Amino acid sequence: xxxxxxxxxxxxxxxxVEGEADASSAxxxxxxxxxxxxxxxxxxxxxCTNLNYISSAGLGVFMSYIEEISSxxxxxILFGLSEKVLKVFGILGLDQLLNIxxxxxxxxxxxNGI
Amino acid sequence: MSISFKLTPKFYMRLSMVLALLIWLIxxxxxxxxxxxxxxxxxxxxxxxxxxxxxxxxYVFIIIYYRLRIKEEDGGNFVDLLWRVFATGLVTxxxxxxxxxxxxxxxxxxxxxxxxLRIFTHGVNTAVISIFLIxxxxxxxxxxxxxxxxxxxxxxxAFEALVIASIFFNITGFTLRESxxxxxxxxxxxIMAIVLSGNLKWVAYLNFKQKWKAILLxxxxxxxxxxxxxxxYVPPSESAAWLNSIDNLFIITLFTFLLFYxxxxxxxxxxxxxxxxxxxxxxxxxxxxxxxxxxxxxGETEEQIFDILLTSSxxxxxxxxxxxxxxxxxxxxxxxxxxxxxxxxxxxxxxxFSSRSRTVMKNPLSNSNSETDRVLxxxxxxxxxxxxxxxxxxxxKVSGFMYLLNEVSDGFNKEMINIINTFxxxxxxxxxxxxxxxEAISNERYKEELDIAKRVQRALLPExxxxxxxxxxxxxTIAAAEVGGDYYDTFKLSDHKFAIVIGDxxxxxxxxxxxxxxxxxxxxxxxxxxxxxxxxxxxxxxxLSQCLERTSFITLTYFIxxxxxxxxxxxxxxxxxxxxxxxxxxxxxxxxxxxxxxGILRNDGFRKFIHVNELEFEKDDILVLYTDGISEATxxxxxxxxxxxxxxxxxxNAHYDPVMIQKIFISKLYEFCGTKDLNDDYTMVVIKFx
Numbered sequence: 001x002x003x004x005x006x007x008x009x010x011x012x013x014x015x016x017v018e019g020e021a022d023a024s025s026a027x028x029x030x031x032x033x034x035x036x037x038x039x040x041x042x043x044x045x046x047x048c049t050n051l052n053y054i055s056s057a058g059l060g061v062f063m064s065y066i067e068e069i070s071s072x073x074x075x076x077i078l079f080g081l082s083e084k085v086l087k088v089f090g091i092l093g094l095d096q097l098l099n100i101x102x103x104x105x106x107x108x109x110x111x112n113g114i
Numbered sequence: 115m116s117i118s119f120k121l122t123p124k125f126y127m128r129l130s131m132v133l134a135l136l137i138w139l140i141x142x143x144x145x146x147x148x149x150x151x152x153x154x155x156x157x158x159x160x161x162x163x164x165x166x167x168x169x170x171x172x173y174v175f176i177i178i179y180y181r182l183r184i185k186e187e188d189g190g191n192f193v194d195l196l197w198r199v200f201a202t203g204l205v206t207x208x209x210x211x212x213x214x215x216x217x218x219x220x221x222x223x224x225x226x227x228x229x230x231l232r233i234f235t236h237g238v239n240t241a242v243i244s245i246f247l248i249x250x251x252x253x254x255x256x257x258x259x260x261x262x263x264x265x266x267x268x269x270x271x272a273f274e275a276l277v278i279a280s281i282f283f284n285i286t287g288f289t290l291r292e293s294x295x296x297x298x299x300x301x302x303x304x305i306m307a308i309v310l311s312g313n314l315k316w317v318a319y320l321n322f323k324q325k326w327k328a329i330l331l332x333x334x335x336x337x338x339x340x341x342x343x344x345x346x347y348v349p350p351s352e353s354a355a356w357l358n359s360i361d362n363l364f365i366i367t368l369f370t371f372l373l374f375y376x377x378x379x380x381x382x383x384x385x386x387x388x389x390x391x392x393x394x395x396x397x398x399x400x401x402x403x404x405x406x407x408x409x410x411x412x413g414e415t416e417e418q419i420f421d422i423l424l425t426s427s428x429x430x431x432x433x434x435x436x437x438x439x440x441x442x443x444x445x446x447x448x449x450x451x452x453x454x455x456x457x458x459x460x461x462x463x464x465x466x467f468s469s470r471s472r473t474v475m476k477n478p479l480s481n482s483n484s485e486t487d488r489v490l491x492x493x494x495x496x497x498x499x500x501x502x503x504x505x506x507x508x509x510x511k512v513s514g515f516m517y518l519l520n521e522v523s524d525g526f527n528k529e530m531i532n533i534i535n536t537f538x539x540x541x542x543x544x545x546x547x548x549x550x551x552x553e554a555i556s557n558e559r560y561k562e563e564l565d566i567a568k569r570v571q572r573a574l575l576p577e578x579x580x581x582x583x584x585x586x587x588x589x590x591t592i593a594a595a596e597v598g599g600d601y602y603d604t605f606k607l608s609d610h611k612f613a614i615v616i617g618d619x620x621x622x623x624x625x626x627x628x629x630x631x632x633x634x635x636x637x638x639x640x641x642x643x644x645x646x647x648x649x650x651x652x653x654x655x656x657x658l659s660q661c662l663e664r665t666s667f668i669t670l671t672y673f674i675x676x677x678x679x680x681x682x683x684x685x686x687x688x689x690x691x692x693x694x695x696x697x698x699x700x701x702x703x704x705x706x707x708x709x710x711x712x713g714i715l716r717n718d719g720f721r722k723f724i725h726v727n728e729l730e731f732e733k734d735d736i737l738v739l740y741t742d743g744i745s746e747a748t749x750x751x752x753x754x755x756x757x758x759x760x761x762x763x764x765x766x767n768a769h770y771d772p773v774m775i776q777k778i779f780i781s782k783l784y785e786f787c788g789t790k791d792l793n794d795d796y797t798m799v800v801i802k803f804x
């Protein structure tokens with residue numbers, strides 16, 4: 001089960017992902033991110049604080065946006081990943097391609113630093 | 115030579131008949147002799163009991179004969195049984211009347227006064243009448259015991275035993291008029307006969323025509339019974355007194371019983387006549403119901419089921435016209451109509467919508483859905499005054515409606531509505547079964563296809579792994595579904611160089627299996643080129659970029675093992691870190707090098723994420739390759755099997771061979787998870803250097 005909430009802040013869109021991103025729920029995650037991209041958001045923060053588990057299908061969703069992020073120069077930042085989830089990103093090597101921050105403060109700092 | 119007898123019931127039947135006949139002849143002969151003796155004043159010395167006893171045995175054999183005979187017949191047609199009784203009675207009457215005619219013609223001539231002749235004719239008369247009585251008795255028995263209960267059988271057996279015992283009552287010499295014992299026993303048996311006469315279940319199963327026939331036959335049979343009684347009541351005046359049949363308890367009881375039962379059944383049939391059409395209709399409903407429920411087996415289509423439904427419903431409620439409309443796939447509507455044209459259908463439907471006089475009834479089977487309500491409508495400006503509308507539901511969806519029309523107003527009563535409800539739900543069940551059957555067949559086909567896919571995929575994984583005497587290798591894999599996305603393979607690069615690969619496609623099931631087969635193709639092509647590990651991954655990534663789905667990727671570790679130089683070269687493309695046991699340190703560790711999954715970065719930028727690692731191995735060092743199905747397997751508490759557990763496990767069991775190490779790992783894994791059903795593909799390859 002996955003629960004996705006979208007929240008428009010002053011200068012960024014925050015997508016909160018809660019629960020488990022597995023083969024069946026990854027479609028919902030993909031839909032939410034796709035919408036955000038299509039709406040033309042330049043700054044997107046993904047809150048993974050309550051993401052308990054991510055399967056390869058869930059990783060595949062994030063992976064599929066890597067090229068779009070770099071070609072459209074979108075600020076796409078993930079934060080609040082649990083140790084377990086972060087480890088999965090690390091093994092696959094996705095941590096080298098995605099902007100991952102420890103907390104929301106760090107994510108916002110990184111935004112302001114630009 | 116010996117003659118072998120087959121002791122069939124037929125044989126016993128014939129035997130009892132022959133014996134009865136013989137006995138009768140002997141009794142007649144004794145009678146004649148007695149008469150002669152009386153005339154000549156000579157005592158023959160034959161006691162009076164002997165002819166009576168013989169006569170009793172005559173009855174017994176006749177009873178045996180008819181009991182066997184009725185058993186041979188297969189019951190069910192009651193009119194036939196009654197007809198047989200009537201025919202027997204007819205023959206008896208003709209014989210008896212024939213004698214009467216003969217006597218009246220010879221009148222007072224010498225022959226007419228001949229006592230021998232009179233004794234003989236009386237004997238024949240008594241014999242045929244008792245045969246008639248006994249045969250009727252057995253038929254009545256069959257009718258009474260139709261749809262018998264245990265209690266009835268017990269009661270009947272008691273009665274029958276008494277009747278048979280009463281045959282021998284005449285030895286006592288008691289007479290009806292003088293003996294109190296005789297009277298009491300007779301009244302007792304008569305009461306039993308009345309109680310038994312209440313069993314007339316067979317009457318209900320006669321249709322109207324059969325009932326009339328039965329009435330006719332029973333009336334005639336009753337007349338016979340009366341006539342024969344009168345016949346026997348007037349015995350030849352000078353015949354031996356003890357042969358006076360009317361003082362025979364057995365014969366009197368038979369007369370009484372036969373008469374009671376005849377009268378009872380006559381009355382019951384008469385009273386049942388007006389209701390027999392209702393019973394027939396009920397039977398027809400039951401048959402229609404059966405047709406509806408059986409239609410699936412005979413391979414009929416949905417349309418035929420609706421057709422049977424409409425016909426049966428119309429018959430059941432005396433509807434003058436009706437139709438069924440079924441919507442197919444929301445586009446076309448199919449009509450099945452009876453006694454009504456399509457034009458009138460449209461007119462009546464308009465009137466139904468506009469009519470204010472409507473009664474809505476809940477479907478007894480689904481209480482919440484208002485779509486399935488039945489509607490009773492009264493029309494004013496139409497030939498048809500009342501309409502009953504029944505929604506037809508298949509798999510909980512209303513797929514059509516049945517309209518039943520009647521020319522009289524209030525043409526449908528509660529009883530009829532109940533029947534229609536039953537028919538409609540049975541038709542729904544039949545159609546549902548029909549559809550489910552179709553679904554089951556196609557599911558079966560998918561299953562077969564998946565089985566083929568499973569076999570094909572299994573063949574993609576190598577059965578024999580390339581190696582030489584300097585190392586041993588063992589692999590183990592299980593897919594969560596029929597097919598999976600885990601991959602391992604080996605390739606012999608030269609006499610002392612081997613390529614070994616382990617990989618995992620993102621996702622599970624069929625899509626993963628397709629990508630896995632692509633990976634196999636790429637490995638088998640690129641390995642031949644004997645490329646460095648990083649170059650292999652770079653090219654594999656490029657190839658996969660063209661064929662992987664947008665959200666799919668493959669993790670892989672590629673090893674090149676040189677047994678001559680004892681060197682191991684490998685590169686990791688996002689796959690789980692390899693577990694390595696170093697014998698000299700007596701410790702295991704994971705290769706924590708950088709890497710990136712294949713298909714994640716689909717351009718040349720991928721190259722910079724790939725590194726090559728090299729190491730030298732020693733004897734008894736161990737490599738454990740695995741997929742995340744093992745390391746990320748979780749138990750009920752949500753804990754992962756994890757790297758630490760695997761590391762400790764390898765260190766503890768490093769002295770075993772690869773097969774044993776794999777077995778220990780997997781059994782510990784199952785023990786940890788508490789199940790063998792891990793919900794993911796899992797694979798491990800163990801290599802030990804010798």
